[in-house]
Amino acid sequence: MSNAVTNTLRRGPIVASLLIAAFVALLAQTLLNVALPSMMKDLNVNENTIQWLINGYMLANGVLVPISAFLISRFTTRKLFLAASGFFALGTIICAFSPGFSLLLTGRLVQAIGAGILMPLMTIVFLTIFPVAERGKAMGLMGLAMICAPAIGPTLSGWVVEHHSWRVLFYIILPLSLFALIFGAFSMKNVIKTSTPKFDILGVIFSTLGFGGLLYGFSDAGSDGWGSATVVSCLIIGAVALLLFVWRELRIEKPLLELRVFKYSMFSLTTVINVIITMAMFSAMVLLPIFLQNIRGFSPLDSGLLLLPGAILMGIMSPVTGIIFDKIGGRWLAVIGLTITTITTYEFSHLTVDSTYSHLMLIYTLRMFGMSMLMMPIQTAGLNQLPRRLNAHGSAMSQTLRNVAGALGTALLVTIMTNTATSRAKDLVVAGKIDPKDAVAMADVTHHATVYGINFSFEIATWMTLAALVLAFFIRKTTPAEEPNVEKAA
Known part of the structure; x- marks a missing residue:
């Protein structure tokens, strides 16, 4: 039994359900970053312990994604959406009312289970209900949720932590997650054909x-x-x-995750480019807040506000670039976007202890403008080549590799920054014949050495984006081997 989901009236509620749920899940993922110091103090745990709220979430999310292709094939769209949204809402409730760290971590892991199912599900549903000619617009809408939520997260978190308890963060997420679940219960339909894979x-x-x-x-x-x-x-x-x-x-x-998606050259190429972009993107997301707060002395709220204009611009541009993608394909969007990203990343490799707030905001905003042309158009260009039966596997593979790239990019760039800064500090102490016991002089050395380390990490990120720029010239427009045929599960 099948039924095409073709008209806008029927697609609208499905798209809205997914966007609301994805926005809430991604908002929760980034809300805690700024709040960790105050949570450490309140929960009486050390830095290594509190990091599990971030790492544990990412681990549970990353482990669930490869299994999502099986789940999407086995269960109806509606059941899977409600299960994912339900897990996320339950996890939020546990977090909001947890008396200590252990239960709080449990809540975060339950949240991550829901998010790990939800994100690949959203991609495959969008690929299913929209024809190839409209996928750019559809994925642009998806990018809106994926971009706006992480952008709002740090700013909102900074404001809440400065004025209220960190628990308010979960009180904000709780009604949103419940609304996403209830709205989806009425609006979500079965649009993906199910089977009984082993x-x-x-x-x-x-x-x-x-x-x-x-x-x-x-x-x-x-x-x-x-x-x-x-x-x-x-x-x-x-x-x-x-x-x-x-x-x-x-x-x-019948593999759990079909690795033969890499037989399709455009999917493989765009996956490599997206992995590089994800790693480079973390250079600004991780290193810039360190510079703003530790070197320039800005508050968490000021740091978040500096990043906000770029994030808003990226959110506005995401649907626009999706429409442009449908008209001209992904190659020139990627080339222009990566050119802007490479130039602005290079500019960030020339930071000084006196770099102004307005200059940093301008460069970051321009960088986000370049990024707005990249993530979703490039991913869509690759997924468009896959036959419909491999959409779930392609989506899961792409999401999994981005998770790994994000973790690797963070670790690599932070390690490069730390090692370079340590080496530079030793050189400055020797060259300036500075007494290590002189606290004022050593503080100045630490500041300059940290800036040097951050700049070097941005140099590495610049070479990454340059490599992706070269690869972008090989992107071409493709169509699936099978004609899209949207089916409604029985």
């Missing part, structure tokens, strides 16, 4: 150990260093498990 238990074990080990190893390397026994162990276990996962998925008839 659940690959061994594949799940290998993917969990593989992606989980790599994600945790990369994340922990940012704080403990690459030489840490925990980091080395996690990376080795993750790499071995990932190799076993690849071997397993290529051998069985």
